Structures are given as structure tokens and as C-alpha cells.
Amino acid sequence: MDNKTAVAAGVMLPVMEAFYTIQGEGTFSGHAAYFIRLGGCDVGCVWCDVKDSWESEKWPVLSIEEIVAQAKSFPGRKVVITGGEPLMYNLDSLTALLKQEGFVTHIETSGAHPFSGDFDWVCFSPKKFKAPHQSIYAVANELKVVVFHKSDFEFAEKHASLVNRDCKLLLQPEWSKANVFTNQIIDYVKSHPNWNISLQTHKFMDIP
Numbered sequence: 001m002d003n004k005t006a007v008a009a010g011v012m013l014p015v016m017e018a019f020y021t022i023q024g025e026g027t028f029s030g031h032a033a034y035f036i037r038l039g040g041c042d043v044g045c046v047w048c049d050v051k052d053s054w055e056s057e058k059w060p061v062l063s064i065e066e067i068v069a070q071a072k073s074f075p076g077r078k079v080v081i082t083g084g085e086p087l088m089y090n091l092d093s094l095t096a097l098l099k100q101e102g103f104v105t106h107i108e109t110s111g112a113h114p115f116s117g118d119f120d121w122v123c124f125s126p127k128k129f130k131a132p133h134q135s136i137y138a139v140a141n142e143l144k145v146v147v148f149h150k151s152d153f154e155f156a157e158k159h160a161s162l163v164n165r166d167c168k169l170l171l172q173p174e175w176s177k178a179n180v181f182t183n184q185i186i187d188y189v190k191s192h193p194n195w196n197i198s199l200q201t202h203k204f205m206d207i208p
Ligand SMILES: C[S@@+](CC[C@H](N)C(=O)[O-])C[C@H]1O[C@@H](n2cnc3c(N)ncnc32)[C@H](O)[C@@H]1O
Pocket: 041, 047, 048, 049, 050, 082, 083, 084, 085, 086, 108, 109, 110, 111, 124, 125, 144, 146, 172, 173, 174, 175, 176, 200
């Protein structure tokens, strides 16, 4: 099998970086986790904080066995698959191997591609730049909307009406606009208490 076929099958994947850190965002903020950042994204968010990840060809293609072996060298057993947009790839084989090795699996996704993989926690962060695929709504455990414009509150409510009842609802200020929107998010959450605030705490701590 050549690399292209192996990537299409999800048994090899382009990895931009992998690192053991503290989950900075969302419900599991503060938890130790091993991040696997897959290369490649076709969503194109103007404010993306990892634009370097977009081009998949730039990153080495690793076998899922190599990826999981590296993860096993750290003491934590939570793994977060992120990117780039990880659902550009079929994640069934990677997550099956991670689970077989005792990992709890999380994903960070825009939901713009069909859902795949066996995940214990799905963070769905929808984007205006490329509409989500229908398959994400039934499996999302947290809806994390980045607020960059005042219209994003309405965008957030639209997606909240489509996820499961028990899906956590989070508003996260876009990093460069945080001075403008954090106060609006605070007011919004106080008047709409079904929403919570998510901050990019790793950026305050200056860790990866
Ligand atoms: C870099 S993305 C990778 C995963 C996937 N492509 C996605 O967008 O969900 C990881 C998380 O960071 C968020 N994010 C990216 N750039 C951001 C920024 N400038 N400010 C706040 N959150 C940001 C995304 O919305 C997403 O929840």
C-alpha cells in the first residue's frame, strides 16, 4: 500500500505535531492530555490560530502504530485528536488502536466532514466558513462557538438548537478580539445561563 492509499484508509496520517500538555479549552480545561495535531484543513477560518496546519503535504505521514507508541510514553491516558481538521481523515483505525491501548479519546472538530472514529468526548466548534456535515449533531458532547463578531451569538443559538439536549454549550472569545467580546459573552451567559464560558487558558499559561 502506498502512502496515499494508507492515508485514505486511515492507517497512516499526516501529523503536524504531538505534545503532552494541559487541555486549555472547554469542559476538560485543566486536564492533562496528549494532543495529536493532524495536518490539513479546508475550512479556512480567517482567525485560525494554527494556519500552518492547513497544508497537509507539509507534514510527515506516520503509521497509527507510531502515533500510538509515542502517546504511550507519557503518563496521561487522555488523547485529544485535533488539527487542522481531523475529520478530513477516517479516524476509525487510529481510535480503535488508542482504545485498545487504554486511552480515553477526545476530538476537536469543526464537523465539516463526515464523522468517523470511536470518541469518548466530541468537541464540535462549527464555522461560518464551511458548513458542518449533518453527522456531527448527534454525537457532539460540547458545542464550542468562537465569538469573533456580534452575529456569532445568533450563529451559536442556531447550532444549539440542532445538537442533543445534554450537549454542553460554550462560548469562547476569539483570541485577538477577546478585549471586545469577553464582556459581551459574560453578559450573554448571565442572561442565558444554559451557556458557559470557555477561555483558551493555555495561552494565559503560555504553554502549548
Ligand atoms: C485550531 S482548531 C482545530 C480543530 C478543528 N479544526 C476546529 O476548528 O474545531 C482547535 C480549536 O481552536 C479554536 N480556535 C482556533 N483559532 C482560535 C482563535 N483565534 N481564538 C479562539 N479559538 C480559536 C477552534 O474553534 C477549535 O475549537
